[in-house]
Amino acid sequence: MEGITLSLTSILPIRQVKPTDHAFGKYKSVVASIREIGLIEPLIVHPKRGSKDCYLLLDGHMRLKAMQEIGLSEAFCLISHDDDAFTYNDKVNRLSLIQEHAMIAKAIEHGVTEEQISRALSINIGKVRASLNLLEGIEPEAVELLKEKPITASALRLFRKAKPTRQIDMAHLMVSSNNYTWSYAEALIIGTPADQLREGTKRKQTHGISEEEVSRMEKEMESLERDYRLYQDRFGENALHLNAVQRYVKRLLDNVKVRRFLDTRYPELLEEFQALVSLESL
Known part of the structure; x- marks a missing residue:
């Protein structure tokens, strides 16, 4: 692909970015990131037929909207020789919670401050600090099994109640059933024998259910x-x-x-x- 800097007015989106879009929850983070450190991933465009200075936007609609909101006038783009928007949008890999934790930890290790990360991702600084402690008390083998999965922070916190071997079993069960919700993690904890729970761990009281x-x-x-x-x-x-x-x-x-x-x-x-x-x- 060839790289070129284009005026935003010459880039024509092929769809509108709406709050109902699946990934719109990350929009504020995209705006904050571009405002703080600039555009990292170039837009993908394709020359519009019959027009010399117009390009169709194949990938990067949220980035384009963010740059327009910030007030930028141009962007670095890659020119695709194929008018194929499906491939770019079908092969998107969303950043999982554990991958996000690794990214933040690595950035801080290289000297980036918590405040800079908070501004760049438009998240509360408390969430940045919580992310750093996300995997504390969780068995590395279980983390490896779940690192690319859409598990929630609340579900991961429940893992800390179980001993390492049980954590690995829980991770295997989640992967096998393709269920990474808090409710499923809680059910696994409730069904965990007392000798496989960490010392001092108290299970949530289940009203209407006896010990038997x-x-x-x-x-x-x-x-x-x-x-x-x-x-x-x-x-x-x-x-x-x-x-x-x-x-x-x-x-x-x-x-x-x-x-x-x-x-x-x-x-x-x-x-x-x-x-x-x-x-x-x-």
Whole structure:
């Protein structure tokens, strides 16, 4: 790609940035960052057909809006030779909470002050300090499993109630179920046996549930986790076998004589075989 500095008036957005957009929550941080240290990631543009000095904006609509709000007149852009906005917007990787923590910690390690980070990201300085202590008391192996996942700070804080080995188990369960919410983390803590909780940890009092019922929940959760891991271990092997069967059945149905025989003698089997072959994912 070629780089070029363009006037903002010559850049035509292909969509409007609205408060209802999925990533609009970060808009204030984008404005503060550009105001504090300037544009870091260039805009991606494509020359508009039939116009010499106009460019279509493929990627960077929130950055463009932020620069216009600040009052900047130009921006450094990369010129794409393909008019393809989908690729840029489909392959966006959102910064997870743990990745944000690592970024802030590394910046402070290199001499950036908490006040500068607060201004650059438009967040309260207390949140910056809280981010630095985010992983305190959490097992590194559990952090590694969750570092790219959209887990919340409140869910991570619950991890501190469990011992390291249990934290790793909880992280595996969250990844396997693709559930990173506070409520799920709390359910895992409630279902954690007392000997796997840190000394002095008190579980949240559950109104209307007796100690006997909590004990039964712990046993049921332990059994459920054991069964879940068992089925998870078997899933890969079963999926491989099913994939091989699907390919074999497809080859059978490609044979005209076999298809005609099934259609004549066993139409219900043919229907099931066709449904199996048509599956796009197993």
